[in-house]
Structure formats: C-alpha cells, structure tokens
Amino acid sequence: MGVFETIVDQIRDAQMVTYDQLVYIFEHIDEEKEQYLYAQARAVAEPIFHKAVYLRGLIEFTNICKNDCYYCGIRCSNPNAQRYRLTEEQILNCCDMGAKLGFKTFVLQGGEDPYYTDDKVCDIVRKIKDRHPDCAVTLSIGEKEYDSYKRYYAAGADRYLLRHETANEEHYAMLHPASLSGAHRKQCLRDLKEIGFQVGCGIMVGTPHQTLKHIYEDFVFMQELQPHMIGIGPFIPHKDTPFRDEPMGSVQQTLWLLALLRLVFPKVLLPATTALGTADPMGREKGILAGANVMMPNLSPVDVREKYMLYDGKICTGDEAAECNRCMRLRVEKIGYHVEDSRGDHPNFK
Numbered sequence: 602m603g604v605f606e607t608i609v610d611q612i613r614d615a616q617m618v619t620y621d622q623l624v625y626i627f628e629h630i631d632e633e634k635e636q637y638l639y640a641q642a643r644a645v646a647e648p649i650f651h652k653a654v655y656l657r658g659l660i661e662f663t664n665i666c667k668n669d670c671y672y673c674g675i676r677c678s679n680p681n682a683q684r685y686r687l688t689e690e691q692i693l694n695c696c697d698m699g700a701k702l703g704f705k706t707f708v709l710q711g712g713e714d715p716y717y718t719d720d721k722v723c724d725i726v727r728k729i730k731d732r733h734p735d736c737a738v739t740l741s742i743g744e745k746e747y748d749s750y751k752r753y754y755a756a757g758a759d760r761y762l763l764r765h766e767t768a769n770e771e772h773y774a775m776l777h778p779a780s781l782s783g784a785h786r787k788q789c790l791r792d793l794k795e796i797g798f799q800v801g802c803g804i805m806v807g808t809p810h811q812t813l814k815h816i817y818e819d820f821v822f823m824q825e826l827q828p829h830m831i832g833i834g835p836f837i838p839h840k841d842t843p844f845r846d847e848p849m850g851s852v853q854q855t856l857w858l859l860a861l862l863r864l865v866f867p868k869v870l871l872p873a874t875t876a877l878g879t880a881d882p883m884g885r886e887k888g889i890l891a892g893a894n895v896m897m898p899n900l901s902p903v904d905v906r907e908k909y910m911l912y913d914g915k916i917c918t919g920d921e922a923a924e925c926n927r928c929m930r931l932r933v934e935k936i937g938y939h940v941e942d943s944r945g946d947h948p949n950f951k
C-alpha cells in the first residue's frame with residue numbers, strides 16, 4: 602500500500618482531514634488512486650445506508666431574491682431573469698404530485714423573497730404537514746432571524762438547507778456583496794442546529810478565488826457544526842452575473858470532495874447535486890459511486906423551471922416531475938443502488 606492509500610485510511614479512521622493530507626490527496630491523485638478513494642467512501646457508507654439513495658422533491662417556489670450574490674443567476678440585479686412566485690395552491694399541488702410519486706421529503710427552495718413573510722411560510726409548512734403527515738419538509742429560503750427559524754420549526758419544518766458557500770470570511774466577501782457576511786451565515790447555521798432542525802450546509806467547488814486552504818477551512822467549520830446534510834456541486838458560471846467569464850468548477854474535484862466528506866462524516870446525507878449532473882451528464886451517478894446518497898428531482902411546475910436558473914445549462918428544465926422521477930430511479934438502479942422511499946432522516950434522528 603502506498604502513501605496515498607495510507608492517508609485515505611488515516612482520514613477514514615480519524616474521521617478528520619488535515620491540511621497536509623488534503624494537499625497530498627489533491628497533488629498525488631491519479632486514476633487508480635481515485636478509485637481507491639471512492640471505494641473507501643462506498644465502504645464507509647455501505648453498512649449505514651445499504652446502497653440506498655433517498656429522493657427529495659425540490660420545489661423552486663420563488664426566484665425573487667433581495668440578494669445580489671455574484672455567482673447566482675437569480676441575483677436581484679439580473680434584469681433578464683423572468684421573476685415568478687408560486688401560489689400556495691401550486692406549491693401544495695407539487696407536493697401532492699410528489700407524494701404520488703413516492704417522495705417523502707419536500708424541499709421548498711427559493712430566493713430571499715420578502716413576499717413570503719414568516720406567517721406565509723408557516724402557513725404553507727402547516728398545510729403540507731397536514732396533508733402529508735408522513736413526509737418531511739425541508740426549507741431552503743436563506744438567512745432569517747432566529748425567531749423566524751423558531752417559528753418555522755414550530756410550524757413543523759423538519760430540516761433546513763443553507764449552504765455556507767465558503768467558511769473563509771475573506772473568500773465569502775469575494776463572492777457576495779458587502780450586505781452579506783460569512784459570519785452571519787455561519788451563525789444562522791448554528792442557530793438552526795440549536796433550534797432542532799436537521800441542518801444542511803455546503804459549498805460550491807471551484808468558485809473564483811477558492812483555494813485548497815479555503816476548502817480545508819470548510820472541513821474545519823463542518824467538523825465544528827456537525828451538519829446532517831452537506832450539499833456540494835461545481836460552480837457553473839451564469840451569463841448574466843459578474844462571474845460570467847470565470848471557469849467552471851471541476852467535476853473531478855467535486856467527486857474527490859464528496860468521497861472525503863463521506864470518510865469524515867460517515868452518516869451525513871450527501872446529495873449528488875443537479876449542478877454535478879449539469880457539469881457532467883453522468884455526474885450524479887459518479888457522485889453516488891463516490892459516496893453520495895441523496896438525489897433531488899425537480900418537482901417545480903415545468904413552466905417555471907427555465908426561470909429558476911442559478912447557473913447556465915441547468916438540466917431537467919423541460920421534464921415533468923414524473924419523468925425526472927422515473928429517470929432518477931433508473932439511473933440509481935443502473936449503478937447497483939436502489940431508491941428508498943422513506944423520509945431518509947439522518948441516522949441520529951431516527
């Protein structure tokens with residue numbers, strides 16, 4: 602066994618990665634070593650998840666956003682984005698459709714849209730939980746006050762996704778306008794966890810100015826936070842943003858990081874993201890074979906899909922929910938995994 606394999610085993614056994622280990626992995630990895638890394642990641646997931654993949658029905662319910670993140674296609678200063686909001690009835694219809702397809706989690710994702718006051722959000726959450734008491738509701742609606750988060754939780758929301766994007770605050774400031782701070786972002790995640798949500802953080806891989814040092818800091822932050830879910834995908838430029846001419850993040854590096862995350866956080870829920878599937882037609886399959894165990898089929902009405910363009914070329918914008926559902930199940934089965942139609946809570950929440 603070579604140095605590379607020894608380091609992978611050390612990371613797995615210690616469930617932590619040092620900066621030097623991360624550098625060594627990134628500098629010495631080749632095709633064969635890559636396979637060793639992925640095999641170890643699968644071996645860690647196997648006794649916990651038994652080759653199950655969980656589906657989360659994603660409902661992109663508003664693309665109106667008060668923020669102006671430099672990477673994001675629905676940033677407020679993009680005049681080319683055609684703005685929309687789903688009505689409560691449309692959202693509930695999406696959930697009914699998802700429930701028929703077997704989904705046990707609905708992810709309500711949107712821009713930071715002031716129209717959806719806490720009252721409205723709580724109302725929607727309550728109605729979904731009323732109609733589908735066996736389902737989990739995940740919110741992904743950005744940075745809010747502590748008391749708002751508390752209200753969502755009291756209304757029945759189970760989980761909350763808020764990628765920290767980068768743990769390094771200087772790097773954060775290179776991706777966001779001055780009105781947003783990395784410190785507040787991280788505080789939101791700590792608050793969400795304390796309130797009792799299953800919490801998801803995450804990063805984009807290959808954002809402008811990102812270094813391996815930053816990625817190491819992401820691991821340090823996540824080891825402190827101990828998130829239940831970690832969403833990562835490659836950065837993909839959007840033509841109407843300041844980052845339009847920046848290079849796309851690396852699919853390969855995303856896969857290495859998925860595998861490393863599985864080694865450091867064996868029980869974590871780790872999606873093979875739409876961005877990964879956009880950057881590479883087989884990206885989601887590769888993600889699962891590198892240790893991911895979640896996929897998020899799109900449940901949004903087809904007529905709004907094109908409008909929720911966070912980055913260029915996003916896949917599945919023309920497909921009905923039923924098509925994405927079938928497509929995903931086939932993709933999962935083709936690589937020897939199976940979709941499990943349970944809520945797919947984090948093992949600590951069962």
Ligand code: 5AD
Nearest residue numbers: 672673764805835836837876911912
């Ligand atoms: N490329 C890849 N991912 C993106 N996101 C936003 N814009 C992009 C982009 N251009 C991700 C962010 C955000 C999540 C909802 O989508 O990480 O948290």
Ligand code: FES
Nearest residue numbers: 917920925928929
């Ligand atoms: Fe949407 Fe394949 S997952 S078409």
